[in-house]
Amino acid sequence: MTDEEIIREIRAGRREQAIKELYNEFPKIRANIQSTGGDEGTAREIFHDSLVLLIEKVSKPDFELTSKLTTYLYGINRFLWKNELRKRNRNPELEWKDTLILSADDLDYNEEKEEKIRVLDKVLASVTERCKKIFEMFYYRRKSMKEIADQLEFSSVNSAKTQKYKCMEKAIAMARELKQGGQIYQTEHK
Amino acid sequence: MRAELNNLEQIDLYLSGNMSAAQKSAFEAQIAADPALKSIVEDQQLLIQTVNRQALIAEINTIAGVGAAAAAGSAGGFSTLGWVVSGIVAAGAIGTAVYISSSDPSNENPEANELIVSTEVKEGKDEETIGYDDALDTNISVEDEEAIAAIEEIDLQMNPIVPVEHHNEGNSSNYSPQNNQVEEDDDSKELIHSSKTIKNKHKDHGIMNNGSASNKTNYSPQKNSNKSGKGTKKSGKTTNKENASNTFVANQTASFPNGDLERTNWVDKHLRYPRTPKDKGLEGIVKVTFFVNPDGQRTNIDPNLIRMSNRSEADKPYSGIQILRNGKSARMFEKEAARIVRIMPDWVPATDRYGNPVISEQILYVKFDIEEGCYVYQLN
Structure with a gap:
């Protein structure tokens, strides 16, 4: 697959082939991470995170590739691994071949947002399975509301839409309560 | 409600980048003028990103699992x-x-979690069944039990939602005597007197009585032991899964x-x-x-x-x-x-x-x- 093909597949929501193709780079990246103190598990986690970042980035309509896609992927991995090393209070020079030096800004990566997403992970864990299913089908699989209504056996498209709205409202309310709850919690314990 | 639903659809449309240029600039003006709307858009955007991320991670893990297993198979040596x-x-x-x-340890802590509770109940039921048979001096041979087990598997395939154990059928009086029907009494007598007919008898039942009264009574002990309805559903699924995976050789x-x-x-x-x-x-x-x-x-x-x-x-x-x-x-x-x-x-x-x-x-x-x-x- 060429870089253009991979990007096209990702944008069309057909990610499987693209992920398989990119996964071929894992052994080299793992070797790079292992040579600076990471173990197999950490390497895999970082690589998976890098795929997530890459796919998110590529999916944006304004994304323009300025290097080979694999070079870009190495750049993300290098960035994430450096970030991880910093958390472990280590800061070795990473001399990787064929890589880009990327900053957090290049990747729209910021810890504050990552933290918010971690909180939302928990929120999503507490919404009902049905809500999760609707979200996943609509946003990730990009199914139409008609298909969702059929597959999840809603009586009509409108009732599926209403359900989706209620799910969204509930999730956002939960996220907000949590934000506030967090603040109350902090002030209580000062 | 109608208006809010509309609002949500607008936001979805905006975030997906599928608005026309004119729609987009109109909506952005609206956002700029309305801080409440702005914060909803932001929350929704982040939530959608989280949904996508979770699904994406699940997909990557699946692909990685398959890929890594294949690689290990060839390189394992x-x-x-x-x-x-x-x-x-x-x-x-x-x-x-x-x-x-x-x-x-799980017996000492029955409250540990619903899934564990359900496994215990299942084991308990098996023991009780055996005890009951022994007490009545029936000669159910190992082969018969194996046959019954095989039939149960077929039953499970036919009726995947309810984890029924059909060899408990005749013994349902153990659990809820009030539900003991005449028909079932007959069954249990036959079960006791001629072990040879058991196989056929059970086959009949497996096909005929999905969802009948005896199924309900079989299921009730599990229901009682789980305090929440949700737990029941979950444990039912797990039991099934276990049974299904047991059929693989690997x-x-x-x-x-x-x-x-x-x-x-x-x-x-x-x-x-x-x-x-x-x-x-x-x-x-x-x-x-x-x-x-x-x-x-x-x-x-x-x-x-x-x-x-x-x-x-x-x-x-x-x-x-x-x-x-x-x-x-x-x-x-x-x-x-x-x-x-x-x-x-x-x-x-x-x-x-x-x-x-x-x-x-x-x-x-x-x-x-x-x-x-x-x-x-x-x-x-």
Whole structure:
């Protein structure tokens, strides 16, 4: 697959082939991470995170590739691994071949947002399975509301839409309560 | 409601980038003028990103699992194979004993979690059935039991939602005498008097009575033992899953080296109760999902707190929001559960049907209990 093909597949929501193709780079990246103190598990986690970042980035309509896609992927991995090393209070020079030096800004990566997403992970864990299913089908699989209504056996498209709205409202309310709850919690314990 | 629904659709359309240029600039003007709308858009955007991320991670993990297993199969070679076989032999020597004793801690803690409760009930039912048969001096041979077991499997395939055990049918009076119907009495007599007809009898039932009264009575003991309706549903699913996976020849379960008893001892030594929740009297159960690589290393360790409660009201699990409010404690439980899985010695990996080690997904439940200490359960 060429870089253009991979990007096209990702944008069309057909990610499987693209992920398989990119996964071929894992052994080299793992070797790079292992040579600076990471173990197999950490390497895999970082690589998976890098795929997530890459796919998110590529999916944006304004994304323009300025290097080979694999070079870009190495750049993300290098960035994430450096970030991880910093958390472990280590800061070795990473001399990787064929890589880009990327900053957090290049990747729209910021810890504050990552933290918010971690909180939302928990929120999503507490919404009902049905809500999760609707979200996943609509946003990730990009199914139409008609298909969702059929597959999840809603009586009509409108009732599926209403359900989706209620799910969204509930999730956002939960996220907000949590934000506030967090603040109350902090002030209580000062 | 109508207006709000419209609003949501507008936001979806805006965020998906499918608005026309004119629509887009109009909507952006609206956002700029309305801070409440702006914050909804931001919240929704982040939530959608989270939804997509979770789904994407799940997809990557699936692909990685398949890819890694294939790679391990080809690269594993004989040395790894030999290592695993000897590992299994060593574990096998105490295998049976460990299996029985490993269920003991869960008996001491029936409240541990719904899934465990359901397994216990199932075992209990089997024992009772056997006891009942013995008491009536019936001669049900091993072959017959095997036949019944085989038929049960067919039943499960036909009626996948309800985990029915048909050889309990005639004995339903054990559980709920008031439901004992004349028809069933006849059945049980026949069951006792001529063991030869059992096979046919059960076949008939397997086909005919999905959802009949006797099914209900069979199911009721499980229902009673689970306090919440949700739990019942869950446990039903799990039981089915277990039955389904048992039909494969490959060993899909990776395990702690030297068995469950060893694991219990090891965890006793290494698990530390996190301080913040301990000081607040909080207890919890963390479900840890992870991969066991062919070399026994654990990766992609994903801890999720599934239950939290205060020690003074242990039977009242916290709601989602209460858990979220105790986010720090929840995270500490999860961190500790993940840590314990990470620092364990190398596991004995799962194997495919040729005996080659393969990557597999495993689940451990880590229970933090202030008075009774901490336990780790593996359910596969």
